[in-house]
Amino acid sequence: MEKKLTILGAGSWGTALAILAARNGCQTMLWGHNPEHVQALQQTRENRRYLLSHAFPSNLQITDQLSEAGAFSDLLLVSVPSHAFKTSLQQIKPYLNDGCKIAWASKGFNPSDGCLLHEIVADLFGEKTPAAILSGPSFAKEVAADLPTAITIASTQNEFAAELAEILHSSRFRTYTSTDVIGVEVGGAVKNVLAIAAGIADGLGFGANTRAALITRGLNEIIRLGIKLGGKQETFMGLAGLGDLVLTCTDDQSRNRRFGIALGKGENREQAMLKIGQEIEGFSAAKETYLLAQKLGLEMPITEQTYKVLYEGLAPQIAVENLLARNLKAES
Structure with a gap:
């Protein structure tokens, strides 16, 4: 049976995954919400706005019609910003085929209540719907350029994880599977903060x-929150935890890192966002993570100081001084 995949979200990551799946021989449809952008994708056969100079394979179709996207495949992969995740699923739900499987590459929490994205899927489609998250250290441009990459696909249904892994796996894109959906989600959300x-x-x-100290103590914060929510410690030492954290904290392809650099150099929030021109997932994730930590009674000092810089106008220099002034304690 011919493999078919619908990808929701024509940003850089959704486009890169669509190119990858199509290269692997999968009939792929990429949906974008902006008709003008979608028309440009159809005409140029590349995403010049977000992923310049990477041509679309002939088996990659583009649409701005949810009805067409929903009916195309029994496997939906959502790659929209986390704040649009629930709305996007609600909008496409009436057009999906019965028994459609839901996967997502979105990273973050639901902004209205701080819940994890798998909870939204379960609420909209039922607990038994095959669901999976794709996450790990992966920049869209490098995937589109066919540079070696490894990611994790987590699902409580092993057969679905294996099916999705087979669609995306190639000689340059290695897929590992996991059953720890919560751990993979937490790692992907908090690393942006x-x-x-x-x-x-x-x-x-x-x-x-x-930088090394921030990464190491930041990983400790991810583990603390992840375990409290039901994740497994070993997940946070893998690709979707430590791997993704190191990538996004150390390379300037990371929008969140570039946003932080701009703030550290004295630019205001609006200037930094305008300059980057793409979604800064860590901005909303900082608030959601901070509020969740407060609710759970967890100490997450780096997250707290980042939140105060972003939402309370705390000077970055003072935030660092606050971290250094904390009481001495054992490392673990």
Whole structure:
């Protein structure tokens, strides 16, 4: 039976995954919400706005019609910003085929209540619907350029994880499977917050020592929250935890890191966002993670100081000083 895949979201990551799946021989349809952008994709056969110079395979179709996208396949992969995740699923739901399987590459929490994205899927489609998250250290441009990459696909249904892994796996794109959906989701959401923090430190002119400390203590915060929510510790030491955290905190392809650097150099929030021109997932994730930690009674000092810089106008230099002034304690 011919493999078919619908991808919701024509940003850089959705486009890269669509190119990957199509290269692997999968009949693929990419949906975008902006008719003008979709028309440009159809005419040029590349995403010049977000992923320049990567031509679309002939078996990659583009549409702005939810009805067409929903009917195309029994496997839907959502790659929209987390704040649009629930709305996007609600809008496409009437057009999906019966028994459609739902996967997502979105990273973050639901902004209205801080819930994890798998909870939205279960609420909209039922607990028994095959569901999976795709996450790990992966920049869209490198995937589109066919550079070696490894990611994790997590699902409580092993058969679905294996099916999705087979569609995406290639000689240059390695897929590992996991059953820890919660752990993979938490790692993917909170690492963006820590990337902003690492960027701020670099923007202030601090060195590699500071960055290494932020990454290491930041990982501790991810583990603390993830385990509290039901994730497994070993997940946070893998691709979707430590791997993704290192990538996004250390490379300037990361939008969240670049956003933090701009703040550290004295630019205001609006200037930094305008300059980057794409979604900064860590901005909303900082608020959602901070509020969730407060609700659960968890200590997440890097997340807290990042939140205060972003939402309370705290000067980045003061935020760093606050972290350094904390009481001495054992590392673990």
